Amino acid sequence: MEHEQHLVLLAKTAAGDQQAFASLYGATSAQLYAISLKMLRKKEWAEDAVQDAYVKIWHNADQYQTGKGTVLTWMISIARYRALDLLRYYKIRNEQELDDTTQTADNIPATPNSQDKKQLDICLEQLESQQKQAIHLAFFKGLSHQEVTEHIDAPLGSTKSMIRRGMQLLKRCLGI
Incomplete structure (x- = not known):
């Protein structure tokens, strides 16, 4: 709604x-x-x-x-x-x-939308460790896919797939 x-x-x-x-x-x-x-x-x-x-x-x-x-x-x-x-x-x-x-x-401080943050934290915890790290680096730290790849020492294609699959899982978990 x-x-x-x-x-x-x-x-x-x-x-x-x-x-x-x-x-x-x-x-x-x-x-x-x-x-x-x-x-x-x-x-x-x-x-x-x-x-x-x-x-x-x-x-x-x-x-x-x-x-x-x-x-x-x-x-x-x-x-x-x-x-x-x-x-x-x-x-x-x-x-x-x-x-x-x-x-x-x-x-x-707690706001009417602090529940959204709690739900996001719960959903992030359901991801694999490397997937969570890649999403954190890309979306919260602003790193490019190439920079994330270098940081987590994974191939570029794998990093992009890991982030895409993680975002899909987060969207489902958040009901977006």
Whole structure:
């Protein structure tokens, strides 16, 4: 049911309905923020990534294609790509290294969507160790498939297959 609600709100957003966009933001922002924060590990950077993602969502709402996944999946990919852009930007600018003392998604106070994070953690635990590591490196650390391959010492084709199968298992587990 959630996907249908998001679809209606996105269609209204594409037509310029600011109220629908505000509702869509309210329904999805915690998830996009959690993913951005997990990737970027800095609250300010995650906030920037989410803000930029919603600007892009507002301007490109009419470009969503139902056959390519749910509205939430589409929105998450926009936020993820923006977070990757920011990671590259700060890496190029030689910003300080991200460290484990920076606030992470695990430190976020309980929110109505903290259940989503718990479910994701449960689903991740069901994956094989190397598969979980590959997905973590690719989606939360922003590494390319080639970089993941080098890190886990596996062939490129195997790494891509491992990530694809792992994502399929996560989608089934999460009901996406």
